[in-house]
Amino acid sequence: MTFAEIAAxxxxxxxxxxxxxxxxxxWAKFPQTPHDRDGDVWFPxxxxxxxxxxxxRHVAAGRGDTAALIYxxxxxxxxxxxxxxDLQERVARTAGMLVAEGVERGDRVVIYMPMIPEAVFAMxxxxxxxxxxxxxxxxxxxPELAKRIDDCQPKLVLSASCGFEPxxxxxxxxxxxxxxxxxxxxPVATIVFQREExxxxxxxxxxxxxxxAYDAADPVDCVxxxxxxxLYILYxxxxxxxxxxxxxxxxxxxxxxxxxMGAIYGVDTGDVYWAASDxxxxxxxxxxxxxxxxxxxxxxxFEGKPIGTPDAGIFxxxxxxxxxxxxxxxxxxxxAIRRADPxxxxxDAASLDSLQALFLAGERADPDTLLWIAEKLGKPVIDHWWQxxxxxxxxxxxxGLGQTHIRAGSAGHAVPGYRFKVKDAGxxxxxxGAVGTLLIEQPLPPGAFRTxxxxxxxxxxxxxxxxxxxxxxxxxxxxEDGFIxxxxxxxxxxxxxxxxxSTGQMEEVVANHPQVVECxxxxxxxxxxxxxxxxxxxxxxGFADHEEAKYExxxxxxxxxxxxxxxxxxYFVDGLPKTRSGKILRNLLRDIVNGADxxxxxxxxxxxxxxxxxxxxxx
Ligand code: COA
Ligand code: AMP
Numbered sequence: 001m002t003f004a005e006i007a008a009x010x011x012x013x014x015x016x017x018x019x020x021x022x023x024x025x026x027w028a029k030f031p032q033t034p035h036d037r038d039g040d041v042w043f044p045x046x047x048x049x050x051x052x053x054x055x056x057r058h059v060a061a062g063r064g065d066t067a068a069l070i071y072x073x074x075x076x077x078x079x080x081x082x083x084x085x086d087l088q089e090r091v092a093r094t095a096g097m098l099v100a101e102g103v104e105r106g107d108r109v110v111i112y113m114p115m116i117p118e119a120v121f122a123m124x125x126x127x128x129x130x131x132x133x134x135x136x137x138x139x140x141x142x143p144e145l146a147k148r149i150d151d152c153q154p155k156l157v158l159s160a161s162c163g164f165e166p167x168x169x170x171x172x173x174x175x176x177x178x179x180x181x182x183x184x185x186x187p188v189a190t191i192v193f194q195r196e197e198x199x200x201x202x203x204x205x206x207x208x209x210x211x212x213a214y215d216a217a218d219p220v221d222c223v224x225x226x227x228x229x230x231l232y233i234l235y236x237x238x239x240x241x242x243x244x245x246x247x248x249x250x251x252x253x254x255x256x257x258x259x260x261m262g263a264i265y266g267v268d269t270g271d272v273y274w275a276a277s278d279x280x281x282x283x284x285x286x287x288x289x290x291x292x293x294x295x296x297x298x299x300x301x302f303e304g305k306p307i308g309t310p311d312a313g314i315f316x317x318x319x320x321x322x323x324x325x326x327x328x329x330x331x332x333x334x335x336a337i338r339r340a341d342p343x344x345x346x347x348d349a350a351s352l353d354s355l356q357a358l359f360l361a362g363e364r365a366d367p368d369t370l371l372w373i374a375e376k377l378g379k380p381v382i383d384h385w386w387q388x389x390x391x392x393x394x395x396x397x398x399x400g401l402g403q404t405h406i407r408a409g410s411a412g413h414a415v416p417g418y419r420f421k422v423k424d425a426g427x428x429x430x431x432x433g434a435v436g437t438l439l440i441e442q443p444l445p446p447g448a449f450r451t452x453x454x455x456x457x458x459x460x461x462x463x464x465x466x467x468x469x470x471x472x473x474x475x476x477x478x479x480e481d482g483f484i485x486x487x488x489x490x491x492x493x494x495x496x497x498x499x500x501x502s503t504g505q506m507e508e509v510v511a512n513h514p515q516v517v518e519c520x521x522x523x524x525x526x527x528x529x530x531x532x533x534x535x536x537x538x539x540x541x542g543f544a545d546h547e548e549a550k551y552e553x554x555x556x557x558x559x560x561x562x563x564x565x566x567x568x569x570x571y572f573v574d575g576l577p578k579t580r581s582g583k584i585l586r587n588l589l590r591d592i593v594n595g596a597d598x599x600x601x602x603x604x605x606x607x608x609x610x611x612x613x614x615x616x617x618x619x
Pocket of ligand 2: 236282361362363365385386387388389411472473486488495498500
């Protein structure tokens, strides 16, 4: 079938289309109903276990000896390969370790860990026993971890003694202790993996040593769960300081991820697939852990950076070392590599025979970067678009379905199963090529979120502005050939090095400084990271120690949210541009920091503020 035929089938008969895709998995009870329209639930009567499909069934199919998880840590020098049989053994015992602490089906388990194999074992172990994991990115600070602990109320928190950033060791345990002392909810216990580079102090009675608990545990088997049961909660930035707990189900998620590995990425069982992301983000959940393993691929777990660990050649050396067929990373990583290796000498030095395509996502892939890397690699470089809420790509070039036409500047076409619309503020469809709000028609395909943890109202709000549609939060346009172009967020979310952050949340932290009267944080275009935060701050009359305040504000953002959110600049101004009704004109501030033409709105309270702010931002 051609791509067009497949897309037409998904459009005209989604139920049959996704039932066929579901047949690619082992089900304890194959669903009889594809989709419950009223509740908007996929495979409502299906029963399955995601871990069984990602691990055990490959062993049962005689592939126990083939590689499943390849760990590469250029910072520590550690490297290891786990076969599917190894993975089964480790996951089953890790699951036993959780059960020994009383974790049961439906209980939540927070995983705050660096990129080590135990983190992957832990995620799969939760899936094995029907517990719901919530992985918190290691770069988040203690207050962010505490918020997530309070929201999902885990029975256990799993962590490690440390992680590594180039040139420094990040002690996780003090962050965990700090978070647990802030959180109202107290988990029954923590289990801490002691890395040999740094031992953490364990609190008797509360903290367990991972190795001892693991050694004492008995392996446990997969339990059957309902397809609609939650597999995980992943918190992502919304427009306020409270993160959104995206809930992912088991059956729909496993179905689409398994399908996407072949259809989008063009990989098959036995291939090596590498998503150079972090398990703390949705890309890591879907394409470091679940997608490749569901398909029976070997997945690469990389504890390092695209540059500096040790150099800009690490991606290409590891592609060669492990015969990686598909590599997936963020455009920022490619910009960093280009900066360090502008002639592509490391690329030339590698054979890259195994590599068939490079996929980019997480932020806008600027055509210059995309074309540079495509030229250097001599392979297809494919931009694709998705969100934590959706869980898998919604706009892509479906390489595995034979789509090859790439238009730099566009993220590709709608993936089968997704129906995009571009509308204006009044709800009218925009003509081809015109920019508007990017929407997806309901029902969303399997795998996409069906609720937010503890917050069904906030979930419903995402469907309210344009009834019958999910509002993506991005502006975009669809050209005459169906290519979808993403223009950026329409809300208070920015993407820094592919990491999704809320400027509203940063404003809350800045506003907490005792000398700050008001502030606005906007995303400024950044040559390396795509976007970075810039803060405009008004301090109390008479306060002049701006250098000190700047230091304190940056320290608070790093300490309250995490170092990844550190702003690029802080400008102290006498006032912020506002409408007569008092609304801060953040778009105008964004134009100012980006050097764009500033259109003075009719509604502005005091046009003179603009010149003043421009001077401060320039100086
Ligand atoms: N734990 C603790 N700290 C972390 C962290 C983690 N997991 N991840 C990042 N940080 C820290 C960094 O050490 C840095 O701290 P510093 O300001 O004290 O130096 C800060 O957060 C910013 O990190 P980062 O955004 O990674 O910038 P960088 O300058 O250290 O590195 C790049 C630049 C380009 C190498 C890096 O941004 C990168 O690898 N980008 C690709 C990102 C990516 O793959 N995203 C995928 C999401 S799908
Ligand atoms: P996250 O939920 O962290 O995956 O972030 C989702 C947001 O990242 C989207 O709403 C977009 O704004 C942005 N994004 C992701 N992929 C792309 C892409 N390929 N092009 C442009 N923006 C992207």
